[in-house]
Amino acid sequence: MxxxxxxxxxxxxxxxxxxxxxxxxxxxxxxxxxxxxxxxxxxxxxxxRPDAVCVLPYDPWLDQLVLVEQMRIGALDKRASPWMLELVAGLFDADESPEEVAHREAQEEAGLQLIALTPIARYFPSPGGSDEHVHLYCATVDSRGAGGVHGLPEEGEDIRVHVISREAALERMALGEIDNAASIIALQWLQLHGGALRAQAGPQP
Incomplete structure (x- = not known):
């Protein structure tokens, strides 16, 4: 090194x-x-740009994920559709902790209350030309009732919430349908650690 x-x-x-x-x-x-x-x-x-927080909401009792879908300008000329399936994510506001950003964005983008946060990694997604630093988490959630369209209208957000099985998400990743870095890293982490999360979850709230 x-x-x-x-x-x-x-x-x-x-x-x-x-x-x-x-x-x-x-x-x-x-x-x-x-x-x-x-x-x-x-x-x-x-x-x-401000640093970002990305969160994989995971329901260990039903073995389901809550993912969000929205239009991404970076994919406009590189994909048949620029609407991407991805994690809950957002940028830091002044004086916020990563955990505060995670809870705020989960509520704004998906109407979710996070039960517990597990850090996955901190990384630079494109250090050759950007100073963005990403804080990546997995969050325990109760996925029952999750869904609908969310986001802040004043920020132009139009975000659809999907609840899908862990197995289906991994299959979509393998097929290249989930193709953004934070989602791929988090799903691969879940492949390694999902069993432990399910074992430690306890009774469903």
Missing amino acids: TDFKRDDVEVVRRDAGFRGFYRLDVLTLRHRLFAGGWGRELRRELFV
């Missing part, structure tokens, strides 16, 4: 490239080389 630290990167200049719903910064920088010394100056665009 590398011994390099943050001080081994010199940001010569940071300019504002774009300010809108998201932000783009233009950095001029250089960094130390594995062979020794410093590399030449590089110009790189950095997509700057």
Whole structure:
């Protein structure tokens, strides 16, 4: 593993490239080389956005997942349909903890109350050009009665809730129908740890 630290990167200049719903910064920088010394100056665009929380709502008593479906602009030109089946997710507001974001987004996007949160991972989805850091969780939920259309109209959200079996979700992932990173990571984690969650769940509330 590398011994390099943050001080081994010199940001010569940071300019504002774009300010809108998201932000783009233009950095001029250089960094130390594995062979020794410093590399030449590089110009790189950095997509700057708040960190995110993604939650896989799982009902261990019925062995079911609650997933959400919504239109995703990033898939507009890459898929037959840009409506994607994915996890509950949202961005941090000021001074929120990851757990607070998880509970807020579960209520806003799916009308769900989270019973317990289990951390899965923290990761950078695209560190070559974005500073976004994702906090990924599995949440125990009671899926009975889940469904309908949710989201905040003032944010343009139109989110349909689906309750599907764990087996069906894994099959959709295998077929490439669930093809976003957070969902794939969480479902693979559930393949490894779902048995323990079911064993520890206790009586259904």
